[in-house]
Amino acid sequence: xxxxxxxxxxxxxxxxxxxxxxxxxxxxxxxxxxxxxxxxxxxxxxxxxxxxxxxxxxxxxxxxxxxxxxxxxxxxxxxxxxxxxxxxxxxxxxxxxxxxxxxxxxxxxxxxxxxxxxxxxxxxxxxxxxxxxxxxxxxxxxxxxxxxxxxxxxxxxxxxxxxxxxxxxxxxxxxxxxxxxxxxxxxxxxxxxxxxxxxxxxxxxxxxxxxxxxxxxxxxxxxxxxxxxxxxxxxxxxxxxxxxxxxxxxxxxxxxxxxxxxxxxxxxxxxxxxxxxxxxxxxxxxxxxxxxxxxxxxxxxxxxxxxxxxxxxxxxxxxxxxxxxxxxxxxxxxxxxxxxxxxxxxxxxxxxxxxxxxxxxxxxxxxxxxxxxxxxxxxxxxxxxxxxxxxxxxxxxxxxxxxxxxxxxxxxxxxxxxxxxxxxxxxxxx
Amino acid sequence: xxxxxxxxxxxxxxxxxxxxxxxxxxxxxxxxxxxxxxxxxxxxxxxxxxxxxxxxxxxxxxxxxxxxxxxxxxxxxxxxxxxxxxxxxxxxxxxxxxxxxxxxxxxxxxxxxxxxxxxxxxxxxxxxxxxxxxxxxxxxxxxxxxxxxxxxxxxxxxxxxxxxxxxxxxxxxxxxxxxxxxxxxxxxxxxxxxxxxxxxxxxxxxxxxxxxxxxxxxxxxxxxxxxxxxxxxxxxxxxxxxxxxxxxxxxxxxxxxxxxxxxxxxxxxxxxxxxxxxxxxxxxxxxxxxxxxxxxxxxxxxxxxxxxxxxxxxxxxxxxxxxxxxxxxxxxx
Numbered sequence: 001x002x003x004x005x006x007x008x009x010x011x012x013x014x015x016x017x018x019x020x021x022x023x024x025x026x027x028x029x030x031x032x033x034x035x036x037x038x039x040x041x042x043x044x045x046x047x048x049x050x051x052x053x054x055x056x057x058x059x060x061x062x063x064x065x066x067x068x069x070x071x072x073x074x075x076x077x078x079x080x081x082x083x084x085x086x087x088x089x090x091x092x093x094x095x096x097x098x099x100x101x102x103x104x105x106x107x108x109x110x111x112x113x114x115x116x117x118x119x120x121x122x123x124x125x126x127x128x129x130x131x132x133x134x135x136x137x138x139x140x141x142x143x144x145x146x147x148x149x150x151x152x153x154x155x156x157x158x159x160x161x162x163x164x165x166x167x168x169x170x171x172x173x174x175x176x177x178x179x180x181x182x183x184x185x186x187x188x189x190x191x192x193x194x195x196x197x198x199x200x201x202x203x204x205x206x207x208x209x210x211x212x213x214x215x216x217x218x219x220x221x222x223x224x225x226x227x228x229x230x231x232x233x234x235x236x237x238x239x240x241x242x243x244x245x246x247x248x249x250x251x252x253x254x255x256x257x258x259x260x261x262x263x264x265x266x267x268x269x270x271x272x273x274x275x276x277x278x279x280x281x282x283x284x285x286x287x288x289x290x291x292x293x294x295x296x297x298x299x300x301x302x303x304x305x306x307x308x309x310x311x312x313x314x315x316x317x318x319x320x321x322x323x324x325x326x327x328x329x330x331x332x333x334x335x336x337x338x339x340x341x342x343x344x345x346x347x348x349x350x351x352x353x354x355x356x357x358x359x360x361x362x363x364x365x366x367x368x369x370x371x372x373x374x375x376x377x378x379x380x381x382x383x384x385x386x387x388x389x390x391x392x393x394x395x396x397x398x399x400x401x402x403x404x405x406x407x408x409x410x411x412x413x414x415x416x417x418x419x420x421x422x423x424x425x426x427x428x429x430x
Numbered sequence: 431x432x433x434x435x436x437x438x439x440x441x442x443x444x445x446x447x448x449x450x451x452x453x454x455x456x457x458x459x460x461x462x463x464x465x466x467x468x469x470x471x472x473x474x475x476x477x478x479x480x481x482x483x484x485x486x487x488x489x490x491x492x493x494x495x496x497x498x499x500x501x502x503x504x505x506x507x508x509x510x511x512x513x514x515x516x517x518x519x520x521x522x523x524x525x526x527x528x529x530x531x532x533x534x535x536x537x538x539x540x541x542x543x544x545x546x547x548x549x550x551x552x553x554x555x556x557x558x559x560x561x562x563x564x565x566x567x568x569x570x571x572x573x574x575x576x577x578x579x580x581x582x583x584x585x586x587x588x589x590x591x592x593x594x595x596x597x598x599x600x601x602x603x604x605x606x607x608x609x610x611x612x613x614x615x616x617x618x619x620x621x622x623x624x625x626x627x628x629x630x631x632x633x634x635x636x637x638x639x640x641x642x643x644x645x646x647x648x649x650x651x652x653x654x655x656x657x658x659x660x661x662x663x664x665x666x667x668x669x670x671x672x673x674x675x676x677x678x679x680x681x682x683x684x685x686x687x688x689x690x691x692x693x694x695x696x697x698x699x700x701x702x703x704x705x706x707x708x709x710x711x712x713x714x715x716x717x718x719x720x721x722x723x724x725x726x727x728x729x730x731x732x733x734x735x736x737x738x739x740x741x742x743x744x745x746x747x748x749x750x751x752x753x754x755x756x757x758x759x760x761x762x763x
Contacts, residue, residue, distance in 0.1 A: 034562075036685040038570040174733040200733035204685045206676070207451075207692065209444050209607075210723035210735055216605055217437055230685035233572060237679060241582045241607055259572040263681025267582070302496045302569065304507075 023336055024068035025061070025325060027052060027318075028088040030081055030098055033301070036204060037076040037229045039259045040310055042301055044099060045071065047314025049300035050293050054285075055322055057292040062325050065335045078102040085110065094325065094342040095119050097317055101177035104137075109422070112136045117343040121317050122147070122253055122276060126180055127414035129376025131347065132426040134415065138346050140320070140377025141366045144226070145410055146402035147252050147274050148181035150381040152188045153400055154274075155222050155250070164193035169220040171211060171227065171235055174200035178226045181252070183414075185224070187406050205231025212238040225251040232260035240267025247272060247385070256393070257309040261386045269388035272396075274381045277316045277365040279393040281307030285315075285360030309393060316365050324349045347372055366399060372429035379407065431594050433601040440591075440604045441720050447610030449716020450617045451679075454672040455693035456700065456708040457620065458665040463702045464641045465661040466538075468549045472557035474690025476526075476666060479560050481673030481682040482568040483525050485575050487518035493567040515577040519670070526666030527659075534659045542654070561687060570684060575677040581609035613675045617709065620671060624664075624705055633660060641703075691736075695743035701756020710754060718742045 029048050032041030052067045061067055070091055072084035081103030085096060095117045098104045104124030111118045118137045120128065126145045128137035142150075156163050170185060172178035182198060189196045197220060199211050205227060212235075215223060223244065227235055232255045239249050247270040251260070256273030289306065293299050305311040328337045328345025337345070349370040356364055366380040379402035384393045419426055458473040470476075486493060490512035498504050513521060537552050588603030595601035628634035639647040640657045648654055673682070676689050700711025719735035719742075727734050746753065 033570070034565065036683070036688065038565075039572045039683055042570060198732065200731065202733045202736040204688050206680060206685060206689060207448060207735070209448050210441070210720045210727070213437075213441060213444060213605065213720075214724060230680050230683060233683070234680045237581075242605060243583060259681075259683075263572055263574045265574060265576065302499070 023092065024066050025337065026068050026070055026088075026092045026094060027321060028084070028091075028093045028096055029069055029071045030074050030084050030096065030100075030103065031071050032074050032076040032099070034073060035075040035077075040229065040254075040257060041076060041099070043257070043305040043308045043310035044314035044317075046300040046303075046305045047311035047316075048097065048318045049314075050289060050306075050311075051315045051318035051322070053293050053298050053300070054289055057296065057298065058288055062322055063329055063335050065329075067322075074100065074103065076100055078106055082106050082110070089114060089116060092339070094337065094339050095321055095346065097121065097321075098124070101125075101180070102175070105176060108134070108137055114339075115343070116339040117346050119317065119321065119346065121313075121320070123177065125418075126376075127411045127418060129374065129411050130415035131371065131373050131375040132415075132429055133419045133424055134375060135427060136343055138370065138375040140349070140370055140375065141276050141368045142379045142381055142402070143376050143407070143411075144180040144252065145184040145407045146376070146379035147381060148184040148224075149188060149403040149407050150274050150379075150400045151224055151250050151252075151383075152185070152192065153403060154383050154397065156192065159221075166194040166222070167197065167218065167220040168194050168222045168224065169197040169199055169215055169218065170224045171199045171201060171208075171215075172225070173205065173227050173231055174202050177228065177254075181224075181226055183410060184407060187410060188403065191403075191406060201227070201231055201235070203231075204229060205234055208234050208238050211235075212242050212244075215239075215244065216242045222248045222250065225249070225255045227251065227255045227260075232257075233263045236260060236268050236271055237264040239271075240264050246270035250274065250383070253313075253381075256384060258391070258393075259310075261388070262391065264388075266388045268386055271386045272383055275309075275384045275395070276381050277312055278361075278363065279309060279312065279384055279395060283361055283364055285364075288360060312364075316361075319359060319361065320349065320351065320368065323351050323355070346370060347375070372427070376411070379404070431596065433595055433599050436591065436595055436601060436604060440606075441724050442717055443604070443606060444610070445717035445720035446713050447607065447614060447716070448720060449696075449712035449714070450614045450709075451610065451672075451675060451712075452689075452692045452696045452715060453709045453712030454613065454617055454620075454668065454675055455689050456696040456712060457617075457624075457705065458668040458672065459690075459693055459697055460700075460702060460705055460708045461624075461665045461668060462661055464705075465637055466549075466640075466658055467546055468553060469546070469702070470665065471550060471553040471690075472560055473665065473669060473693070474687040475557040475560045475564075476529075476669035477673040477676065477689060478682070478684065478686040479529070479564045479673075480522055480526055480666065480670035481575060481677040481686060482564045482573070484518055484522040484577075484670065484674065485573045485677070485682050486568045487513050487521045488515065488575075488577065489573075491568060496569065497566060519577070519674075522670055523667060526670060527663045530659050530662035530666055533662055534655055538658055539655060557687070561684065565684070573677075573682040575674065575682050577674065577678070579609060579612050579674065579678050581607065581678060584608050584611070609675065609678055616671060616675070620668065621705055621709060637661060692739075695739040697753070698743035699746045699753055701753025703757050704753070704755030707753055707755030715739045715742060 031045035052069050056067050070088050074081040074084050097119050101123050104120040120139045126143040128134040128139050129143055185196050251273040253275050261268040324345040327348050328341040329335050331344055332341045352367045368377045380399045382395050383397040385396045462468055462470040490508045490510040492506045492509050495507050583605050587606050591604035636652045696711040696715050700707030719739045722738040723735040
């Protein structure tokens, strides 16, 4: 009896001493480390994982609450992506990064019904930027339509502000992803008076001779690219082969990693792309990553992706997820956040340059402020250019804003059509 | 000549060159099918595996580096500056021969006298295994492959053909990729070498005997197992050549295995048992798809070359199931 009493006292004392126990914060990672798109999937997944590891190791988690990363292999396959979602959502997953436009399209209705947020960062359905209709989908800091408009704005600045009579060709992956910018580019063509040629390339894009013979024959002033995987490498190689001026060849942010340019060697020199984050590893956060993650043997994957374009992109996605979780904790005054609270945190996300500097990421990415109505963020971008000799990218412009007049009208039109098709009553945002 | 006509010739010429690239992949399928009746689903992955190994040797990469690190904690990505190109090619060929030997020992030996569909299934398993093994050995990042194969548009050809255009026309010469020309020469040499090997060497005659009739070949003392090792080694060599050409074009990466999809219509058209068929089939498919993409594509929204190749192959299949040069299948009841 004495013993039982003692045990009860000890247990009570332990409980009081330990303070409240929090559940781990679950962040699923729908990654693809296998298959033809693995070279792009691996660096993103590593950057995403390493940032969370850093938060756990350096800070003891988000506000002291540990992060649990649940990785699920999709192989960049839509069916597998949906399976991954179904098998991980029950673990209390706070937000999904589908990392594929196809998977995103499938998850939009599912995640909305389940009350879980999706962050399709710079991909997926562009009109999901309209938060009044897509309550659970976020695509900050920018959309494909922003990207298309930023590129056209940049070209206009290169051409002295006048695009009348210019010829612009779009080489695109013949898929939902590749077709995303067409509508915007067509509207911008009407506004600026350039002629747009559309050149689709079928998956996987290993053979593009006919496309580049056509470009060689038509001689467009600029070629834009919405490619992915091997399509990017072949396109850059073919452009170099036909001696297309590489500084007039501009890709979207998914056609702009080291994987895309290195195989073409010297020929890729001068190739450009739009981006929304910094390049390389010359940022203070890398010192922390080295100390708490790499040197501690806790790096994700092979630990050889640090500083690459897609690693940095994975890292920035994780950074916004952590900041959104932090915001959710503040709003709801609890460290045990639910997926619904996480969504609220994402909707109130505000990461200005001053906060980026605190995080060891000064001038690393665009300042983001999300609102109930605007889930697409600021729609800002920069242009990066490849230096083949140094084998590295460099940022060559300041932040460029998208043409809001054109893009916002398209977002409104497309999202309202979606709402009508799906019987969604738009929310009221104050 | 009018620029439009010159563009047409340019398209045909580039189609022929692309066709040669497809033929390089198709040749590997034909060699194995001819000698063993196996449709080797793994041929595309063999090209990938060969190219990965070649880059690994060229760059001095330590195979299984990540696995070694994970198990033993030893960080060793490179063993040195790498090998000269010729040595690396020879080294890769040794690996491909070893692979052929292992495939015979571990897979084919146990499947003698099985239905062709069983052997086909085995090659599907082999394809996925090799893809995983390649990933484990050499990593899945995109690798640049440069063994000095010339590439890029030919200035000389542009200058020559510019003269062909009518005076005053804004024509800037015809485009041809030096890599494609090299591939055409390599393919020609390969076909001649394979023909000489099969016609004039003892081993070649044995291969032909096995191809004609397994049972008869066995009855005169030809070892089927040895023949299979040889044939898979030759297919490995052809895969290496295809891997070099395609890898130089797009970098060495896992999409390289998908080039097998480009070989299928070529095989349907040229026949599964004919080496010249693989070449002629490739040329027809190459020209057909390029002309279709450039002249029909703009009318129907583009991106038709992939499926157009299969349409051409299907039309041939309807009228000539054995392909242009394939052996006619006569079943006697």
